[in-house]
Amino acid sequence: MKQSRLFVAGLVASLAMAGTASKAIADNDEITRGQLMAASCKACHNAAGAEKGVPDLARISPEVIQSQMRAFRDGDRDATIMDRHAKGYTDEEIEAMSVYFSRF
Amino acid sequence: MHNFTRRHFLKAFGVTSAAALTGIGCAPRAARNGAKAHVVVVGGGSGGATAARYLKQFSPDMMVTLIEPNATYVTCYGSNWVIGGFESMDAITHGYQNLRDRDGIDVIEDKVVGVDTDSRTVRLESGGSVQYDKLVMSPGIDFKYDDMPGIDEADAERIPHAWKAGSQTELLRSQLLEMPNGGVFVMVAPPNPFRCPPGPYERVSLIAHYFKEHKPRSKIIVLDAKDNFSKQGLFEEGWAQHYGDMIEWRGASDGGLVEEIDVGGMTARSDSGFERVRADVMNFIPAQRAGQIVHDVGLTNDQGWVPVNQRTFKSEMDDNIYVLGDASVAGAMPKSGHSANNQGKIVAAAIVRELMDQEPIDPSSANTCYSLITPEHGISVAAVYKYQDGAQAGVEGSGGVSPSGETSSFRRREAEYTRAWYAGITRDIWG
Numbered sequence: 037m038k039q040s041r042l043f044v045a046g047l048v049a050s051l052a053m054a055g056t057a058s059k060a061i062a063d064n065d066e067i068t069r070g071q072l073m074a075a076s077c078k079a080c081h082n083a084a085g086a087e088k089g090v091p092d093l094a095r096i097s098p099e100v101i102q103s104q105m106r107a108f109r110d111g112d113r114d115a116t117i118m119d120r121h122a123k124g125y126t127d128e129e130i131e132a133m134s135v136y137f138s139r140f
Numbered sequence: 141m142h143n144f145t146r147r148h149f150l151k152a153f154g155v156t157s158a159a160a161l162t163g164i165g166c167a168p169r170a171a172r173n174g175a176k177a178h179v180v181v182v183g184g185g186s187g188g189a190t191a192a193r194y195l196k197q198f199s200p201d202m203m204v205t206l207i208e209p210n211a212t213y214v215t216c217y218g219s220n221w222v223i224g225g226f227e228s229m230d231a232i233t234h235g236y237q238n239l240r241d242r243d244g245i246d247v248i249e250d251k252v253v254g255v256d257t258d259s260r261t262v263r264l265e266s267g268g269s270v271q272y273d274k275l276v277m278s279p280g281i282d283f284k285y286d287d288m289p290g291i292d293e294a295d296a297e298r299i300p301h302a303w304k305a306g307s308q309t310e311l312l313r314s315q316l317l318e319m320p321n322g323g324v325f326v327m328v329a330p331p332n333p334f335r336c337p338p339g340p341y342e343r344v345s346l347i348a349h350y351f352k353e354h355k356p357r358s359k360i361i362v363l364d365a366k367d368n369f370s371k372q373g374l375f376e377e378g379w380a381q382h383y384g385d386m387i388e389w390r391g392a393s394d395g396g397l398v399e400e401i402d403v404g405g406m407t408a409r410s411d412s413g414f415e416r417v418r419a420d421v422m423n424f425i426p427a428q429r430a431g432q433i434v435h436d437v438g439l440t441n442d443q444g445w446v447p448v449n450q451r452t453f454k455s456e457m458d459d460n461i462y463v464l465g466d467a468s469v470a471g472a473m474p475k476s477g478h479s480a481n482n483q484g485k486i487v488a489a490a491i492v493r494e495l496m497d498q499e500p501i502d503p504s505s506a507n508t509c510y511s512l513i514t515p516e517h518g519i520s521v522a523a524v525y526k527y528q529d530g531a532q533a534g535v536e537g538s539g540g541v542s543p544s545g546e547t548s549s550f551r552r553r554e555a556e557y558t559r560a561w562y563a564g565i566t567r568d569i570w571g
């Protein structure tokens with residue numbers, strides 16, 4: 037089923053990416069729109085949410101976040117609610133927020 | 141009234157850490173320097189605690205003081221689970237220890253009784269005062285008991301609102317426990333706008349859950365000041381599925397608009413007195429307005445809410461005050477804990493950027509309001525908001541409610557995510 041295949045792909049890629057995410061944005065010295073959007077997601081997608089079954093985005097690479105958000109948005113991944121959320125963001129916005137999670 | 145300075149105040153409270161003292165004496169310069177500025181946050185609820193934490197996160201050297209009269213905060217979210225009998229008060233109670241110890245926020249247990257906007261000073265009930273460069277206010281709601289003949293605030297001891305969580309939650313729960321099987325529970329539901337649009341309907345769902353197990357001959361009547369409500373189709377689908385005809389909802393134009401409450405007779409009157417509904421347990425949720433303190437400071441409009449610049453949540457009345465959460469007029473964003481949480485982050489970013497002389501950004505945020513119909517049947521309404529054309533507006537094509545006619549496993553997953561949402565957002569707010 038499409039959901040689990042993407043999920044496994046996501047896990048593999050996220051492990052591979054874990055070390056590089058924060059370096060790319062280390063020199064940033066102002067609060068950006070992408071950072072604020074990522075902060076919004078963190079209400080659910082944090083370590084406490086993860087204990088109850090919502091992925092902690094701090095542990096997932098920007099690339100995987102981007103591909104999964106697009107999959108949710110375009111109907112390529114089953115969801116209860118993320119499809120409804122993902123439709124609210126453009127590719128640029130998804131990209132802009134994706135780099136911040138590992139930094140929080 | 142002593143005119144305490146910040147230094148005196150800190151001394152009086154024994155606060156002498158280096159971090160706390162750096163900001164003193166350079167208040168005028170502070171507005172040019174985000175790191176040295178002193179931001180005071182009024183209210184340690186969903187909006188205020190978030191704003192305080194994210195100010196520190198976005199600008200670690202900033203001095204942040206949070207003023208909240210209660211030692212702990214009981215979330216309204218989850219309080220319907222307590223009323224339904226499957227969650228404890230402890231599980232929905234949060235303290236400020238992590239804000240103090242881990243985030244370096246100066247948390248003061250006191251109530252703000254006034255603000256002098258010229259000298260940028262808040263006055264405390266205990267007699268002290270605190271100076272600010274920027275003031276953030278998230279005082280939540282107060283009730284308009286005057287709008288309902290026959291009942292006033294003191295009657296909440298007999299007819300609880302349970303719309304601020306804590307002892308009111310426990311009171312309603314204990315009344316339901318004492319009610320005989322076959323009794324009638326009546327909810328008088330509020331007019332728009334009010335805190336948590338799906339909240340009343342989640343509450344009667346979970347009271348029905350309790351009745352079904354323990355008092356199956358009982359009846360639930362909702363007398364509503366509105367003709368429709370949030371997630372109505374999904375609630376009614378769930379009610380029919382789980383509770384048969386136990387819950388009877390009467391819309392405003394169907395005799396639901398209550399005109400008077402007879403407290404002694406535990407009776408709600410509607411339809412010019414032709415309809416009288418007697419209750420064994422009554423839950424009157426009054427019409428609402430912003431918390432008293434923002435009225436006292438002169439920040440409210442004629443409807444009793446605070447108009448703000450919806451890009452930054454800066455008050456339209458005062459350049460140094462930001463108001464968020466239920467108290468604010470926030471465009472399409474509902475009065476929810478999740479909205480208040482998002483707005484706390486928006487305010488934190490706006491203040492940090494302003495203090496660094498940077499242009500404001502156009503914020504975008506996501507909101508989800510989950511409700512339980514049974515402990516295993518969850519439903520949701522989601523939205524993504526963007527600041528556009530001067531207001532917080534829903535992004536077209538996004539958001540919406542859970543699909544109708546879904547499987548029980550879908551409903552169960554949303555019930556699990558309801559609990560995940562709770563665990564996540566309370567960690568985000570109180571650490």
Ligand SMILES: Cc1cc2nc3c(=O)[nH]c(=O)nc-3n(C[C@H](O)[C@H](O)[C@H](O)COP(=O)(O)OP(=O)(O)OC[C@H]3O[C@@H](n4cnc5c(N)ncnc54)[C@H](O)[C@@H]3O)c2cc1C
Nearest residue numbers: 183185186187216217252279280336465466476477478480
């Ligand atoms: C039954 C129910 C269920 C709900 N369920 C949900 C849900 O599932 N999801 C959701 O997102 N939202 C839910 N909500 C809504 C949510 O609780 C509120 O929208 C949210 O708490 C608003 O945050 P706030 O910061 O504006 O106010 P509050 O959280 O009420 O915080 C206000 C704080 O300010 C303090 N304060 C007030 N005046 C002063 C003063 N003068 N000086 C100092 N401090 C002061 C108060 O003590 C309080 O701690 C629910 C509400 C209810 C009633």
